[in-house]
Amino acid sequence: MKIIYSGAFHKESTNYSQARELAKICDLVEYPCKVIAAKVGPTERDQDLIDTVYKERPDVLLFAKGTGISLDVIKECNKVTKTCIWWMDAYPHGNWDTEHVEKLKHASFVCCDKVAAVNEALKYNKRVFKLTEGYDSVVDKPVHVLKDKDVSFIGDIYGARASICNSVNAMIHTNAFNEEHARIVCSSKINLSVSTHRCHSDRVYKIMGAAGFLLSDDWDGREFIDGVHLVIFDGIRDLQAKVEYYLEHPENRYSIAARGYKEVQKYTRAQWADNLIKIYNSIDF
DSSP: OEEEEEEOOSTTSHHHHHHHHHHHHSEEEEEEHHHHHHHHOHHHHHHHHHHHHHHHOOSEEEEESOTTSOHHHHHHHTTTSEEEEEEOSOSSOTTOSHHHHHHHHHSSEEEESSHHHHHHHTTTOSOEEEOOOOBOTTTSSOOOOOOOEEEEEESOOOTTHHHHHHHTTOEEEOSOOHHHHHHHHHTEEEEEEOOBTTBOOTHHHHHHHTTOOEEEOOOTTOOSOBTTTBEEOOSHHHHHHHHHHHHHOHHHHHHHHHHHHHHGGGGBHHHHHHHHHHHHHHOOO
16 A cells, blocks of 8 residues: 655654654655745645656545645545545644635545544545544653652643643643653653643643653543543642642552553554554545
């Protein structure tokens, strides 16, 4: 099977590890869409992508969101291959605009990481599938470091995140990727996660993949059991009470983190790649 993957392939992008795992199980052609657009402009890039598809004749042209790529690319490439939009972000999202909706309508199939995105995409395309992005087991793994931080939050601060973090004196870490992300997780007794529009981020899998103790608000489609694999908080007071409890009961933190680590092995980027191909093979086009 051959796939052309249009995305970003630097190490800070999740496309990097996705492409690495896809390359292990199929003939993969990476198409760095933003890099090429920066060199020749978006119009020439779009034509170059079409030319590449006609030359390579892949089974699937996979778009990581496809933002900035013309609808005409999907229409033209549909003549010689199947097209898939892979949407890993929350819904609603700023790039989920009229142009994106038109792309959803014309794509051969759509894969979304979030339940809300799946439900919205189904309004425009009957072939929409839930595909969990998961985490990169190569870098998001346990690291032996001193647990010298009580509570940490890794990510950008917007919306209610600041007040949530401040309510428990959480250390905020921005722009932490790969091995640095894992080190912060492993040096923190409690790792916070805050969802967007009840949509989780890959943060939850990365924390659990590094065997960190995860304390999160809830999200739609949660695969993990509260109190078994992670702990869910409901509001500031509940968060504060649970932070106090779990800081005072490390043995409970360790056992929950250990069970979470075992359970999250089902959601690696290798599993993402395998499931993407299984989805393709399941469709009667």
